[in-house]
Amino acid sequence: MQALVLKPRVRKDIKSKVDRLLLELGNPEPPLRLEEVRELLELDLSFFSGESDGLLNVAFSRLKRAGKQIIKRPTLLRDAVKRFDLRALYLPDRKRILIDDEVPKPKHRWLEAHEIGHDILPWHGDMMLGDDDITPTPSVREKIETEANYAAGSLLFMTDRFKHECKDFEPTIKSAQVLKKRYENTFTTTLWRMIEYMGEDNPMFGLIGQHPSDYANDKPNFRHLIPSSSFNEMFEFPSIEHMTTTIMSYCRRGRGPLGEKKVVLKGRDGSRHEFYMETFFNGYDALTLGRYRKKLPTSILMPKLF
Ligand SMILES: [Zn+2]
16 A cells, blocks of 8 residues: 655644654754643643543543543544544544553654644644534545654654754664653654654665564565665565565564664665664564665676686
């Protein structure tokens, strides 16, 4: 499936909205405190449980009781949560963000930032689920979701700040760990962002998926393959089979750093290049980073003369 790519004009627009927000907050040091963002935007946050129908009803009717009809149509919302399997939602007319409490805590920050994204993009208000008259078509829905994700990333990584700070780091898992702590974002989103920025003119790639010792029948389930833009120019993404056998060849069991290895990849023009791969398991995901080392001499097989 081809991921939706936002037009440069839209990205610029979203970024400038986030920049203005950061400025109003006094350009704080990372990590960005989302409660401060919500305070500035006058947004409320509460939780629901998508796990059981009963709890979902209770969560929504409680909202109704607490604040004089906070939600006009709790059944409609419950149905929407079920139908779209929503883990979070935003009610524009109530300026309220709702997050499913069953989602693991480390993911709440992204969900919250995503819903804040819907709030700061004014054209989203009319199309959100709080409104039962307008049901967006799947393509419109995909577009506003992509925009909210872009806004969430811009917020959590504080637009250009992360990009500038990346310049002081080596492209390693260790750096991702330091930046993850500094910005208080997940390992996955940090590694992703790092590859995006550091990899503009430095070929690198990332793989995110299950622990290598859980690869079943050599069919690993990589959730994300992340080539940097310069990697994409010079190389084709290595085949899943190749990556599977390579990662399995150097990874141990357990958590933390699982192993590392030099590998040779062939460029689109047939030239050979050395990469350094390392994998880390954080308890949820195995994160692999491949970074460029050097170009290798082209090996020519000389015929024996005598
Ligand atoms: Zn959304």
